Structures are given as C-alpha cells and as structure tokens.
Amino acid sequence: MTDISVGLDPRAPLLHVDDLHVEFRTRDGVAKAVNGASFYLQPGETLAILGESGCGKSVTAQAVMGILDSPPGHVTGGQVLYRGVDLLKLAEKDRRQFRANRIAMIFQDALSALNPVYTVGFQLAELFRKHRGMSRSAAKLKAIELLDQVRIPAAKDRINDYPHQFSGGMRQRVMIAMALALDPEVLIADEPTTALDVTVQAQIMGLLAELQRQRNMGLLLITHDMGVVADVADRISVMYAGKIVEEAPVHDIYARPAHPYTKALLESIPRLDHKGRELNVIRGLPPSLTDIPKGCAFHPRCGYAREICRMDQEPPAYQIAAHRIARCHFIREVLGV
Amino acid sequence: MSDVSDLVLDARGLVKHFPITQGIVFRSKVGAVRAVDGVDLQLRRGETLGIVGESGCGKSTLAKLLVGLERPTSGEIMVRGDDMVRLSGPALRRARRNIQMVMQDPYTSLNPRMTVGDIIGEPYVIHPDAVPRSGRERATQELLDLVGLNPDHINRYPHQFSGGQRQRIGIARALALRPEIIVCDEPVSALDVSIQAQVINLLERLQRELGLSYIFIAHDLSVVRHISDRVSVMYLGKIVETGYHKAIYEQPTHPYTQALLSAVPVPDPRLRGHRDHIVLEGDVPSPANPPSGCRFRTRCWKAQPYCADHEPLLQIRQRAPHPSACHYAEVRDVLHRY
Ligand SMILES: Nc1ncnc2c1ncn2[C@@H]1O[C@H](COP(=O)(O)OP(=O)(O)OP(=O)(O)O)[C@@H](O)[C@H]1O
Ligand SMILES: Nc1ncnc2c1ncn2[C@@H]1O[C@H](COP(=O)(O)OP(=O)(O)OP(=O)(O)O)[C@@H](O)[C@H]1O
Ligand code: SF4
Ligand code: SF4
Numbered sequence: 001m002t003d004i005s006v007g008l009d010p011r012a013p014l015l016h017v018d019d020l021h022v023e024f025r026t027r028d029g030v031a032k033a034v035n036g037a038s039f040y041l042q043p044g045e046t047l048a049i050l051g052e053s054g055c056g057k058s059v060t061a062q063a064v065m066g067i068l069d070s071p072p073g074h075v076t077g078g079q080v081l082y083r084g085v086d087l088l089k090l091a092e093k094d095r096r097q098f099r100a101n102r103i104a105m106i107f108q109d110a111l112s113a114l115n116p117v118y119t120v121g122f123q124l125a126e127l128f129r130k131h132r133g134m135s136r137s138a139a140k141l142k143a144i145e146l147l148d149q150v151r152i153p154a155a156k157d158r159i160n161d162y163p164h165q166f167s168g169g170m171r172q173r174v175m176i177a178m179a180l181a182l183d184p185e186v187l188i189a190d191e192p193t194t195a196l197d198v199t200v201q202a203q204i205m206g207l208l209a210e211l212q213r214q215r216n217m218g219l220l221l222i223t224h225d226m227g228v229v230a231d232v233a234d235r236i237s238v239m240y241a242g243k244i245v246e247e248a249p250v251h252d253i254y255a256r257p258a259h260p261y262t263k264a265l266l267e268s269i270p271r272l273d274h275k276g277r278e279l280n281v282i283r284g285l286p287p288s289l290t291d292i293p294k295g296c297a298f299h300p301r302c303g304y305a306r307e308i309c310r311m312d313q314e315p316p317a318y319q320i321a322a323h324r325i326a327r328c329h330f331i332r333e334v335l336g337v
Numbered sequence: 338m339s340d341v342s343d344l345v346l347d348a349r350g351l352v353k354h355f356p357i358t359q360g361i362v363f364r365s366k367v368g369a370v371r372a373v374d375g376v377d378l379q380l381r382r383g384e385t386l387g388i389v390g391e392s393g394c395g396k397s398t399l400a401k402l403l404v405g406l407e408r409p410t411s412g413e414i415m416v417r418g419d420d421m422v423r424l425s426g427p428a429l430r431r432a433r434r435n436i437q438m439v440m441q442d443p444y445t446s447l448n449p450r451m452t453v454g455d456i457i458g459e460p461y462v463i464h465p466d467a468v469p470r471s472g473r474e475r476a477t478q479e480l481l482d483l484v485g486l487n488p489d490h491i492n493r494y495p496h497q498f499s500g501g502q503r504q505r506i507g508i509a510r511a512l513a514l515r516p517e518i519i520v521c522d523e524p525v526s527a528l529d530v531s532i533q534a535q536v537i538n539l540l541e542r543l544q545r546e547l548g549l550s551y552i553f554i555a556h557d558l559s560v561v562r563h564i565s566d567r568v569s570v571m572y573l574g575k576i577v578e579t580g581y582h583k584a585i586y587e588q589p590t591h592p593y594t595q596a597l598l599s600a601v602p603v604p605d606p607r608l609r610g611h612r613d614h615i616v617l618e619g620d621v622p623s624p625a626n627p628p629s630g631c632r633f634r635t636r637c638w639k640a641q642p643y644c645a646d647h648e649p650l651l652q653i654r655q656r657a658p659h660p661s662a663c664h665y666a667e668v669r670d671v672l673h674r675y
C-alpha cells in the first residue's frame with residue numbers, strides 16, 4: 001500500500017475539491033473549462049455533478065483522477081484534497097499508486113476503457129497480480145468472484161471472452177468490476193449509463209447503488225440526466241461554464257431550486273402536467289469557454305438578470321442553509337421568499 | 338379523428354429481413370436479421386404517433402421503410418391511395434415527396450461541405466418541379482425563417498451552427514417539399530435538455546401551423562409522452578402494444594411496456610423507493626434468431642410454457658382495453674400518477 005497514507009487526516013472530508021481551475025491552451029485560444037469548482041464527498045454518499053454538454057464535468061473528473069490530457073490541459077489553481085492531502089502536490093509516482101488503490105473511475109464508453117486484445121479475465125486478474133502481488137491462480141479466482149458480484153451470468157465460463165463478445169450492458173459491468181477490484185474509497189462514474197437502454201441503465205444503477213452500500217464508497221456521479229439524479233443522488237452540484245452554481249441536498253433542489261439555471265433546467269424537461277403545453281426553454285446557448293461572459297456567466301440566458309449581473313464581479317457563493325449554496329444575486333427572488 | 342379519410346399513412350404487414358451471408362466469392366445466405374417482422378401502422382392527419390423500444394428493436398429500419406430508404410421484404414405502405422412499395426420511377430418520386438425524415442444526429446447528417454442554403458434546397462434539385470428555379474432561394478429563406486433561423490445565414494456552413502440549430506436545419510430540409518408526414522428518428526436525442534425543449538416546441542408549432550403528421554421515434558419515454566397522441570411499443574421487430582398515450586402510460590398491459598416504464602428514471606426524488614421497479618434480466622436476444630412463440634418470453638417474468646409455442650397477436654383482450662400482444666395482458670399502473 002501507499003506510504004502517503006501516513007499524512008491522511010481521518011477527520012477531513014473523504015474528497016474535497018477546492019476552487020479548481022483548469023484551462024486548455026489551444027491554437028484557438030485559452031478555453032477555461034473549469035473555473036473555480038468546489039465540492040466535497042463523504043464515505044457512503046452519492047454526489048451528482050449535473051450539467052449540460054461542455055460545462056466541464058469530465059474535465060473536473062480527469063483533474064481529480066490526474067488523467068488530464070496535458071498539454072493542452074493545465075490545472076491552473078485549486079486543490080484536490082483526499083482526507084486533507086492535496087493530490088495535486090504529490091509526485092507522479094505516489095499519485096499513480098494512490099489512484100490505483102483509492103480512487104477509481106468508470107467511463108461512458110466501456111469499450112474504450114477495456115483492452116480489446118486481452119480477455120476480460122486476464123485484465124481483471126492482472127490488477128490483482130500487479131497491485132496485490134497475487135499468484136496467477138488466486139488472481140483468477142478473485143476475477144471470477146468479482147465478475148459474479150457485478151452479475152455476469154456464468155462468470156466462470158465467460159472469463160476467457162474478449163470485451164467485444166460482451167453486450168454493452170455487460171461491458172459496463174466488466175468496467176465496474178475493474179474499477180472496484182482494488183476496493184477504492186471513491187468511485188467516479190462519468191455518465192456510466194448514457195449510452196445504454198433504460199432497462200439496462202436501471203440494472204447498472206441498481207448494481208452501483210448496491211455495491212456502494214456494501215463498501216461504503218463515496219460515489220461521484222457525473223450526468224446530465226435529471227431523472228437518474230433524482231433516483232440515486234444524496235446531494236447535487238449543478239455546473240455551468242466550469243463553475244458549481246448551486247449545491248444542495250437532492251430533495252431541496254427539486255422542490256425549490258435557488259439558482260435560475262437550475263430552475264430553468266428543471267422546467268425544461270417534459271413532465272406529465274405539461275402535456276399539451278409548450279415546454280419552457282432556456283433561450284440561447286451555453287457560452288464558449290474561450291469567451292465566458294463577465295459577471296455572472298449565465299446572464300445572457302437568464303430571465304432574472306439585471307445590471308449588476310453583467311458587472312465584472314461575479315456573484316459570490318451564498319450560503320442558504322446548512323448544505324445549500326447558490327451563486328446568484330437574486331436567490332430570494334428565485335426562491336420566492 | 339377516427340374517420341378513415343383522415344388516414345394519411347396506412348402500412349400493413351411490413352417486414353424487413355437483412356440477409357446474413359457467408360463466403361466471399363460464392364455468397365450464400367445463411368440466415369436473416371429480422372429487423373422488422375410484421376408491423377401494421379396507421380397515421381392520421383395532424384397526429385403524432387410515438388414509437389419506443391430498446392436499441393436494436395427495429396425502429397430506424399421501420400422509419401427507413403416508411404420514407405422509402407429501404408425496400409420492404411414484404412408488406413404495403415399506402416399513402417394517398419397508392420402503395421409506395423409497388424410504385425417506381427416518377428410516380429414513386431412524387432409519392433416520396435409527401436413523407437420526409439429528420440435524422441438523429443445533427444452532427445453527421447448534414448454534409449459539412451454544403452452551405453445551409455444548398456442543404457435545405459437539395460430536395461428542389463431532386464424534385465425540380467416542386468419549386469421553379471427562380472423561386473428556390475426565396476423558398477429556402479422562408480424555410481429558415483419558419484424554423485427560427487436567420488434567413489441571412491443561408492450561405493453559412495453546418496459547423497457554424499450549434500447542435501440545436503443544426504437540427505433545425507434538418508427540419509427545414511424535411512419541410513422543403515411540403516410533406517404531409519414527417520418521420521423523426523430520435524430528433525432530440527443528441528441535444529442538451531435546454532436545447533431539446535426548443536426543438537420539441539418547434540416541432541409542435543409546425544404541426545399546428547402546417548397540419549403535419551409525425552412519426553416520432555425516441556428512446557426517451559418522457560419526451561415521447563409529451564409529444565405523442567398515440568404510442569406504439571416495439572420489441573424485436575414487432576409492435577407489442579399500441580394505444581392512446583394515456584392508455585400506454587397509465588394503463589400498460591404488456592409486461593415489456595410495464596418493465597420499460599418502470600425503468601424510466603423520474604425526475605422527482607420524492608418517488609424514490611415508492612416506485613414499482615421491474616428489473617428485466619438479461620439482454621435483448623438477437624433478431625437473427627428470435628425466441629419461438631412470444632419473443633419477449635426469455636425476459637418475461639410472467640412467461641408460461643404456453644408462451645413458447647403460441648405467438649400472441651396484437652389485439653384487444655379481456656383485460657387489455659387496447660391492443661396488446663400478450664396472452665396474459667393485464668393493466669398494471671407502474672408510474673403511479675407521475
Ligand atoms: N483534450 C482537450 N483539448 C481541448 N479542449 C478540451 C479537451 N478536453 C475538453 N476540452 C474542452 O473543455 C470543455 C469541457 O469539456 P468536458 O469534457 O469537461 O465537458 P462535459 O461537461 O463533460 O460535457 P459532456 O456532457 O458533453 O461530456 C469543453 O469545451 C471541451 O471542448
Ligand atoms: N443494413 C443492415 N444490414 C444488416 N442488419 C441491419 C441493417 N440495418 C439494421 N440492421 C439490424 O437490424 C436490427 C434493427 O436495427 P435498427 O437500427 O432498426 O434498430 P433501432 O431500434 O433503430 O435501434 P437504436 O435504438 O439503437 O437506433 C439490428 O439488429 C441491426 O443490427
Ligand atoms: S446572478 Fe443574475 S444573471 Fe446570474 S443567475 Fe442570478 S439573476 Fe441570473
Ligand atoms: S405472452 Fe407470455 S412471455 Fe409473452 S409477454 Fe405475455 S406472458 Fe410474457
């Protein structure tokens with residue numbers, strides 16, 4: 001195991017991302033993908049990062065994992081604290097160790113995460129051999145056990161199959177198995193079911209929830225699906241243009257969103273009581289990250305916007321309740337209080 | 338609404354089998370993918386028929402058959418008294434004008450080297466008699482305006498537009514020949530929620546203004562419910578249940594419909610733990626080798642030995658007030674007032 005575990009502070013949050021900044025320096029300019037994102041995650045808890053395409057969800061996850069595409073990507077500020085230890089300051093070797101043992105990630109596209117030329121069983125067993133020093137036969141048994149846990153039918157017989165011989169849903173299970181192999185304390189799931197049918201999505205989300213409970217893992221779920229979030233998250237961080245604009249427990253946010261963007265998002269999904277009526281739309285488009293509007297980045301699309309929103313100073317993070325934060329000058333108006 | 342004269346599309350017994358071949362020099366047919374395997378479908382003027390089902394169940398193939406991009410193995414597609422399947426030459430071209438398609442992917446379905454004006458006006462080149470040459474630019478600009486794009490942008494290229502705007506371009510092109518029917522294959526699936534709402538509103542407005550009929554294919558069941566008058570549920574190349582939206586969503590009778598609805602995540606955390614969750618085991622079988630009898634039986638929790646030998650017909654049954662292809666069809670509300 002890692003030697004840096006010595007410096008860990010058991011009272012600090014399991015994972016605490018503080019004021020993270022990431023930019024991509026490309027020929028077209030500097031794209032500010034993450035602009036001061038902050039959130040925390042505790043054991044056994046599911047935090048959803050919710051946001052539309054391009055808002056910086058995956059880049060945030062990559063920065064936390066230390067797998068940012070760099071160059072062109074650079075972390076230009078902030079901390080990624082794991083039990084109080086800043087992962088961004090670790091030497092690359094320690095970081096890799098750490099990542100292997102404590103933080104794992106699953107991706108939207110399972111095929112790209114699995115190696116097509118090795119059997120599923122070999123890829124799993126290899127993890128145990130490399131990181132746990134297990135013998136070949138012990139590692140194989142462990143691989144079968146894990147595939148069983150993620151409910152691959154007849155795991156013993158499928159262990160010599162290649163990834164392409166599995167269906168989309170089964171590949172996702174295999175990837176979950178690989179992520180969980182070394183008993184991580186944090187699991188980052190980046191749109192784990194977006195490419196799957198609802199029936200398979202329900203199986204996979206159910207499986208993730210169950211494994212999380214058994215292992216008391218912290219789950220960071222990245223998604224744009226407000227249905228999935230309502231089903232599984234404990235808390236939500238809503239991201240817009242690389243910033244968390246609202247953070248709240250799941251019930252509060254659906255009942256009474258405090259930020260105009262969250263409110264507009266919730267109103268734009270088709271609901272039963274909207275049948276036959278026009279859907280509410282958010283006018284315009286998300287901003288280009290090379291040219292983020294000053295002041296509040298949401299102001300060109302916001303129905304509540306006033307002069308102050310267009311000023312240089314962006315709205316600060318207002319604390320509304322114990323675990324609620326929103327970045328907007330007119331929270332009271334949005335909440336209707 | 339139920340007047341026969343209102344029917345704009347009447348498809349019967351549609352079948353599409355893709356041959357599976359072996360060998361390179363001497364290709365021999367060793368089987369068939371039964372992508373669409375006996376589908377009846379009626380569409381009335383001004384109506385939206387939603388089609389839902391899991392990946393690979395044959396939705397896109399059905400769409401392609403209806404717009405004439407694929408030829409059916411058998412079956413007929415009656416549009417304005419003509420069977421499209423039997424037409425050819427100019428008569429077929431004319432008939433096809435009446436039924437157009439909007440595709441899923443606004444990023445790849447538009448030719449990147451053509452201007453928006455060329456893309457939208459392309460149907461006029463294929464059907465030169467639709468609009469005289471001199472009026473085409475004007476017609477194209479009107480179409481841009483109709484779908485909420487700036488008519489001055491007629492010379493721009495697709496990459497200069499956002500995803501939602503590109504989908505508007507696709508819709509404008511589908512409208513160019515003034516069709517009565519538009520088949521939308523996952524038209525909003527690739528779009529963000531905030532943009533999706535814009536496109537759905539546009540489709541609904543155009544339907545009201547132009548009296549269009551839609552076939553709307555999507556995997557998002559909430560979107561389908563919002564836009565559809567009637568809904569058909571597909572499984573492995575067949576329609577297993579069909580009815581008015583309320584019937585399908587509030588009184589589903591087929592076990593597959595019930596499972597599908599129960600799996601839809603509902604954006605309301607208060608319902609967590611209070612919902613009916615029917616978890617389907619396993620994956621959809623291969624359409625090259627569908628199960629005997631009822632095709633759903635390998636995943637059905639109600640399956641009986643009888644289901645393996647007897648194929649259930651899509652019909653109204655004692656406990657199924659609308660057509661359902663299950664021997665044991667029975668209403669079960671899985672959404673509970675959501
Ligand atoms: N390797 C890269 N090089 C340049 N820019 C990048 C790179 N990766 C991401 N970006 C930019 O960073 C921004 C945020 O991207 P990110 O992938 O985090 O979005 P996302 O929120 O995950 O969106 P989606 O829901 O589409 O996955 C985007 O504008 C993207 O263009
Ligand atoms: N040209 C083709 N040749 C052979 N098989 C095909 C062809 N087109 C489709 N198929 C097969 O027919 C079946 C139905 O495919 P189709 O694309 O119609 O499904 P779908 O319901 O639209 O799925 P999705 O939701 O993934 O778009 C699939 O098994 C597919 O592999
Ligand atoms: S700060 Fe202003 S522009 Fe930003 S969300 Fe609040 S009201 Fe809208
Ligand atoms: S016919 Fe039998 S197998 Fe098919 S859906 Fe009904 S109960 Fe299930």
Ligand SMILES: [Mg+2]
Pocket residue numbers: 057058059190
């Ligand atoms: Mg992403």
Ligand SMILES: [Mg+2]
Pocket residue numbers: 396397398522
């Ligand atoms: Mg399709």
